[in-house]
Amino acid sequence: MRSLERHRDVGAYALGVLDEAEAFRFEDHLMECPRCAAEVTEFGPTTRQLMLYRRATPRTVHPFAGPGPRLLDRLLAEVAARHRAAKRRLLYAVAASLVVALAGPAIAMTAGAGEDRPVQVTATDEKSGVWAQVTTENEVWGSEVELKVKDAAGPRACHLVVIGRDGSEQTVTSWSAPHHDARPNTMKGAAALHPDEIARYEVRTKQGELLVGLEPR
Incomplete structure (x- = not known):
């Protein structure tokens, strides 16, 4: 594959549509091309939008199916219903806040304990020397994940993989570790x-070697 064609494969690689052989060759190119490594990261928002579309679309619906003639009416009705529900929730929240204010600070602290907070976990692997910190925020569609990693043994192509409690695995992001650079990426x-x-996060090389594992408490 020529160099120009490798550059053009950034989008296909980021979206996971390259076959195994093409992805392997592109990862070799990724280790030597900072521009492509940066562009792969920039495809994150697009990948998340496609993931949202996939999760929101039933398997029985053809990906190129067109909207029906009554779709707009249904959407407007749903928006109106959500607005009414939001107003009710606002009234309930105001009433609850008044109760909390009257009951004192102890109840206020208890009420805040159930809020979603980012989950952060940090680990260093003694064998590889790789340090990583993962911060995960809960979203309606899944998780927003931020990874900070220090890997002075590059250059090499790496992946962050999340492992579910059901044993499933998902690749969250890919990057190319720079040459002997211990600064965090x-x-x-x-x-x-x-x-x-x-259940677990793992930083792996493209060959599948485990560089560091992180387990949330």
Whole structure:
């Protein structure tokens, strides 16, 4: 494959549509091309939008199916229903806040304990020397994931993989570790699993070698 064609494969690689052989060759190119490594990371938002579309579309619906003639009416009715529900929730929230204010600070602290907070886990592998920190935020569609990693043994292509409690695996993001650079790199990605459904995070090389594993408490 010529160099120009490799550059053009950035989008296909980021979206996971290259076959195994082409992906392997592109990862070799990725180790030597900072421009493509940066562009792969920039495809994160697009990948998340496609993931949202896939999760919201039933398997029985053809991907190129067109909207029906009554779709707009149904959408408007649904928006109106959500607005009414939002108003009711606002009234309930105001009433609850008044109760909390009257009951004192102890109840206020208890009420805040159930809120979703980012899950952060940090680990260093003694064998590989790789340090990583993963921060996961819960979303309606799954998880927003931020990875910070220090890997001074590059250059090499790496992946962040989340492993679900059901044993399933999802690749969150890919990058190319620079040559002998111990400064932290930050990448963002997304997973269809919610934080409480994730049992473990693993930073791996493209050959599948485990560089560091992280387990949320």
